[in-house]
Amino acid sequence: MKHFSLGRLRSLTRLSLLLAAVLALPVHSASKIAADKISPTLSLAAQIDEHISQPRFAAANWGIVVISLDSGRTLYAHQADQLFQLASTAKLFTAALTLSELGADNRIPTRLLAGDGLHHGQLDGPLILYGMGDPTLGADASTLHWADQLAMQLADRGVRLVHGDLIADDSYFASPPMGSGWEAIDLQSWFAVPASALSVQDNQVEITVSPGHAEGASATLAFDPPMAIPAVINGLVTSAPRSRNDINLYRAPGGDTLHAFGNIAARAPAQNYKLAVPDPALLAGTQLLQALTRHGIRVDGKLQTLHWPQSSAHLREGMTTLAEVLSPPLGQILEHGLKRSQNLYMQNLLLLAGAKAQADAMQDPTPPSGFVSTETWGIRAMRQLLDRIGIPASASLIEEGTGLSRRNLATPSAMARLLGFLATQPYAAALRDMLPIAGVDGTLQWRMRNTPASNNVHAKTGSMSQVNGLAGYVTTAEGEHLAFAIMLNNYEPPSGAPSASRDLDAIAILLASRHGRD
Known part of the structure; x- marks a missing residue:
């Protein structure tokens, strides 16, 4: 740079x-x-x-x-x-x-990497979604449709099938996802999201809590983006109308499971919360898989994530960039x-x-x-x-x-x-x-x-x-x-x-x- x-x-x-x-x-x-x-x-x-x-x-x-x-x-x-x-x-x-x-003028790339095994529309994997630190994917106007941009570039190269795994790789930063001195209790909060080389939608998830259809029924949890939280244990129940809401959302530091417990009053308006996404790379990989499907590309392997202290250096040897999106300028x-x-x-x-x-x-x-x-x-x-x-x-x-x-x-x-x-x-x-x-x-x-x-x-x-x-x-x-x-x-x-x-x-x-x- x-x-x-x-x-x-x-x-x-x-x-x-x-x-x-x-x-x-x-x-x-x-x-x-x-x-x-x-x-x-x-x-x-x-x-x-x-x-x-x-x-x-x-x-x-x-x-x-x-x-x-x-x-x-x-x-x-x-x-x-x-x-x-x-x-x-x-x-x-x-x-x-x-x-x-x-x-202020440099831009950060996010790349799709693969070997040279493209024959008759089939790309022999793995296909690596390689993040290099752009924090704006899905959050800035220029990167809002980043997954479709990458999928379209891949389709334009004639790829119709990825015969192998899709690896969402955020190991470009050889550091923990939290900064030194960050307090553990903050790590599920929207203001202390993981610092990831493969970030998406500000690494935040909005959770909407709505009462169930009747008193005693389970409350409803909706997530935006979907699948941002890998595991949810929903113990929230619908309480009597006009009762006091007691909504609790907790994810243990380092854990992926969100525990929801307490109550929300019947017929109460929906309540909105923002929390940190536990694994931004997994969410980014999921969104890319969906975009590949929309553009007629099938992946017959699994979605995997690769985090530091793992390294993808050996996988990336001999690979080339098949698709790329760029961040806004660093000054922005x-x-x-x-x-x-x-x-x-x-x-x-x-x-x-x-x-x-x-x-x-x-x-x-x-x-x-x-x-x-x-x-x-x-x-x-x-x-x-x-x-x-x-x-x-x-x-x-x-x-x-x-x-x-x-x-x-x-x-x-x-x-x-x-x-x-x-x-x-x-x-x-x-x-x-x-x-x-x-x-x-x-x-x-x-x-x-x-x-x-x-x-x-x-x-x-x-x-x-x-x-x-x-x-x-x-x-x-x-x-x-x-x-x-x-x-x-x-x-x-x-x-x-x-x-x-x-x-x-x-x-x-x-x-x-x-x-x-x-």
Whole structure:
């Protein structure tokens, strides 16, 4: 893959970029620094200090750095060099790696591989569906009909019978399907789907639970896509009309069986849930088999899956590509990952960078020996980038690509330095537009509306239990361009207090409203 070469990091006194960013906050927010309560007499530092020193934050930890991209000055710093949990603001590190090492224009192939045994319409197998990391199959307009596209290309070659097995192979990533530090209880959830080199429909399944025809009857479960869950034990029953629903869906970590139990009231409306698909490669293979049938191609073997630590290298020797579909450009995948905080896309991008780093290393005269996972290769590549930027290892401890791990740590200074570096790169304007925009789109669509931050702040959000963050860019009322990192750890809002996100938004609004230069 081609990639941008990295220039040396310019000093902050030379940073200059028209980047607009900041989060959005409803006008009725109870935050102490709401847009209509900004003091014209207090300095920026005094107003932020007043906000974060409220008694309700006594047991919490704030970390904040605000820098001017125009002058290089640090306008505000609070616990700037202490490590904080990042949540999804960690995706900014993955974004930097993606744009610096992979480039925004490259596309990821998904291929059908076979030997040269095609005679009179019969292809002597096996036929390998080989995923190479595209997370968008069946989820993006360009790959929505990926299975039919592959089947049509195979049919155009004259294939009518595959005499052998169809192997759905996701071993391109030599890593577990979950990122380092992901919590086991999250692995059935829609936000912690498997990171797979052969992903389909965001590796999510929508489950619709409907009451049975009468009280005491089994509830009905419908799955979209069908066959996404290999095994289901349905213990859900239909309870009396107007009774309280008690719907429970559980799949043990690492298991394929979904247990449904509890009750749903008779005549109650259907209830919808999203869960992780346990084996995306199996689902992709099933969908391809159906597409082959639609295009008049029969497979007389079995559908098999191949996962790391298995390898298909020996099977692929001598094989050629008979059909191929391409992902959207990586920049578009990254945009979805940042706007929607899509964990699958960001983890796959880290793994793609890892696969490239490993391939590059194997070209050295003395290639490395021993096993290193694709994820670790990606983190090594990220560490090398951060070293070039000037962010020390002690200030940024990143171990996966999404922010789901609570072991991802960085200082506000490190995040601000990363943002400053990104603001000097050729892709700076593109990255700015990939970030959620306050009051406009992504995870900031409903935040900071009708404030000076609206359509101004471009920033990545981060949120998990007791962890909140906001990091990005904003332009002040006088046109000064700022980068900021706001981190709040170990905080649960007390009853009657604003949400943590509103407290972060209040500071972003303060930056957007800033007049003068302290």
